[in-house]
Amino acid sequence: MEEAFHRERWINTHSVYQVSVIDALMQGVMEGVISIRELLRHGDFGIGTFEGLGGELIVWGDKAYNCRDDGTVEEVPPEMMVSFAQVTCFDRFAPLHRIEGIGSTAELEKKLSDWTLEDPNIIYAVKGHVEAADAELRSIGRQEKPYPTLVEASKSQKVFRRSGVTGSVFGFLFPKFMTNVNIPFWHFHFLADDCSCGGHLLDIRAESMNLQVYPIFEHVIRLPEGKSFSRIRLYDARDMEKAMKDVEG
Ligand SMILES: [Zn+2]
Structure with missing residues (x-):
């Protein structure tokens, strides 16, 4: 077993x-x-x-x-x-890098493109660790049935700002051609080492970050069962990227 x-x-x-x-x-x-x-x-x-x-x-x-x-x-x-x-499964053997001067998540994404631009058609995972960072985090509370759209639900999101926090960034990047399968830009969550805070990462500032980023070539999807999934239209990806930007920041 x-x-x-x-x-x-x-x-x-x-x-x-x-x-x-x-x-x-x-x-x-x-x-x-x-x-x-x-x-x-x-x-x-x-x-x-x-x-x-x-x-x-x-x-x-x-x-x-x-x-x-x-x-x-x-x-x-x-x-x-x-x-x-x-x-x-986190690849502990992925090369360790150190990046300096992260002023925002946009800057973090730009620095990560050093590793991801070479092949934009595959998936990437990143784990970064920061010390004494400023983080802007959000979390969306429990929704009741009938469930709203994510855009609607995100209007009730709570945003938290924490400074001097030490913890890890957990991120994935999916390629653009998978737009209605997953988010076609970096999606980060953050967890403090002492679990004092965490959430979906909206913004981060840190002097430096130790990170491991690695490519993923295989993708398995567990699709939902039941009516709420089977009755929606999934083939119409128009405006999906804009809607996701609105929700995911
Ligand atoms: Zn998220």
Whole structure:
């Protein structure tokens, strides 16, 4: 059992396992698809959200964290359901880099393009660590059925600003051709080392960041089951990128 578990994780290095598709979440498909217990079988590094939103998800190691809209961070019980997420097995052997002078997330993205511009048609994961940083974080609270669109839900988001915080950035970049499958620009979540804060990262300022960024060539999608998913139109990706920019910052 133990051996099979580790073998699966080994296979999933440089592979990403995704729950649902961003277009479905955008259109309000927020039902739980799989449990946290199941999600953790597919990776030890990832981000996402829960059934009815209700916080920002971070997977790190054998644990899942919920960055709630009241500003607290708590460990997620294994039975909690996930509506949208992506996890990979973190590549601890990816080369370590250090970048200096990060004034914003836009600057961070620009610096990351040193590694990603060479091949814009694949997926990337990044884990960065910062000390004494200023972070602007957001979290969206739990939504009730009938679920609103993500744009509608994001109007109730809570934004937190924290300074002097030490913690990790968890990010993914999907290629533009996958626009209605996942977000076609960097999507970062942040978790303080002491779990004192966390959330979807809107902005960051740090003197330096130690980071590992690596390419992903394999992508598995667990599609939702049921009517709320089957009745939506997923093939119409017009304006998706603009709508996502509005929501994801
Ligand atoms: Zn997010």
